Amino acid sequence: MLDERKLAVLRAVVEDFVNTNEPVGSRALADRHRLGVSPATIRNDMVALEEDGYITQPHTSAGRVPTDKGYRLFVDRLSSVKPLSTAERRAIESFLTGAVDLDEIVARTVRLLAQLTRQVAIVQYPSLTRSSVQHVELVPLGGQRVMMVVITNTGRVEQRVIDGLGEVNETAVNDLRAMLNRAIAGRHLGDVPDAVEDLPPQVPPEHRQMAVAVLSVLLESLVERHEEKIVLAGTANLAAVDFAASLRDVLEALEENMVLIRLLGEAKDPSMLTVRIGAENFHEGLRSTSIVSADYGVGNQSLAKIGVVGPTRMDYPGTMGAVRAVARYVGQILAGQ
């Protein structure tokens, strides 16, 4: 059905269209790529490709444009991830080193990725679930309130004020803190529920109410808010593109954190590059965009995702290379913390 040459034609169509943003015709193709055949032959191949739905014509006497299906084939079989230039690698390193805390690492990463790809970059904060507890701090705030601060090994800090505990006794708080840390320091957050299960009976009855309240907030804060935090950069790069959908729809989608989280979350193969093209995205406003995403983490433990959103007409090999490289570097930086 699709012989070697037809595939070469498809590849050429994708590459040219990405470069020029104009429908590409058989003559231009024969000129720019050494396909070794005449425009007429290319035309015949194009008819076949169009029948199979890989390319399409905006109107009768125009050149061809890849369809989502065409891009999909291109990404899967016709291209390879483009490694970064050494200049780009150096840029990454100088950009990411010197960040003092997690917030800054994330902020720099997202800006770096936006700059490298000239598109919109998304970085998700390291998931709490997969990291482990470094320390739990309980601070009596006066009145009936206690502030709980959970510090993870990825440098993330989660804080919550717990109210309505009845009388807060300072030594009771100290005891509870010590007990908590003994039970869960060093554990993966996923293991925390099991680890604290049998704590309440060990607390003297007069403070048990407080202990239960603190534990329930602790557990709640681990499950509830774990993967919510996301950062964007490079939205200005969208202004240069003309979308089939209105720019407004795209910007609106990007402001919905829940949408982005789902987008990143839908990776097929963890720890691999994932590419979702055009209508493969469930969200209306993102029907004419593609998303390239990857996991990052420490060792082979995935902590969260990063990704890039751009027009379906994007430089897939280059974008994939940038996303992969940045994901790796961030992992290294986090490991070094």
Place this chain on the structure above:
Amino acid sequence: MLDERKLAVLRAVVEDFVNTNEPVGSRALADRHRLGVSPATIRNDMVALEEDGYITQPHTSAGRVPTDKGYRLFVDRLSSVKPLSTAERRAIESFLTGAVDLDEIVARTVRLLAQLTRQVAIVQYPSLTRSSVQHVELVPLGGQRVMMVVITNTGRVEQRVIDGLGEVNETAVNDLRAMLNRAIAGRHLGDVPDAVEDLPPQVPPEHRQMAVAVLSVLLESLVERHEEKIVLAGTANLAAVDFAASLRDVLEALEENMVLIRLLGEAKDPSMLTVRIGAENFHEGLRSTSIVSADYGVGNQSLAKIGVVGPTRMDYPGTMGAVRAVARYVGQILAGQ
């Protein structure tokens, strides 16, 4: 020079242009507004207004459009802040109540403001400088590291890891923590430098190095990062507007936090509404936008600013009303925390 009627004409021009986004002519003005004079008279007034630079013509046979100077006069003398409808007030309340922590208050506020004004909203986190210390926590992390967590009365939490302290002695940390809290709990952050000045001599010599290191990081974290944090929402609303400058430039400016901070910071009259129109903004990309900003705070203590960015052609009275109302509500919410 500018009699009552000319001012009325200017007001009418601004209002109509904001509504229709089309140059407004003398006939349309005479029809829509009860000015009590004929189009010819209005034309004469328009000539005067144009000579004084308040309005201008895109081309010879077109209607008039307000200039920045025209908007300025309109805002200063010809309009009043428009109070919100009761429906809008109710929306604010239901939107802001139920937020559990500072992050959520800020996030909800910025989205609320974007929604009310249908423009881009900016909210600055409450300044550390003007709030006071609730508690300082020091947590030994093992090795030579200590984590410092400063909790303020506005619910903000500032954390820092301090490294390279030499041997970290647990009791020394406990002593230092107690001493620190005695010295600065309840104080305004601005007073902290004075309050800790005479602490080092009170620390036993063998732990003095650690104490000095902790103090210097504490002071540094108060001055350095105090007003950096800013949140945006509603950029999608920009897509509907056509700017003189390219949309890209505007989006780029909005991504530069430092620019936004300066913009908000340049309020003339603290605790009042500030409006900066078009070229009054120092930043290139924002020459065709206006910014309406206001302080918010608890009592008469200003903590930070909120603002709205939109085209110079914006509904000033409505926007000002929304900004003022939201600023007040946020203040109340923060006070209740």
Place this chain on the structure above:
DNA sequence: TCCTGGCACTCCGTGGTCCTCAGTGCTAAT
């Protein structure tokens, strides 16, 4: 003195026509 109706003028935007041109599909020849 100020306002107004009338009038000639200007220029934008629209719609129609024509033409060019890139690109196609088809057919016949190699």
Place this chain on the structure above:
DNA sequence: ATTAGCACTGAGGACCACGGAGTGCCAGGA
């Protein structure tokens, strides 16, 4: 199977005419 040749198609640009909105100016009236 490939290619050259050719007729056909539709988008887009140039050109033009025209209607309409809006102006500036002037002369007459309150």
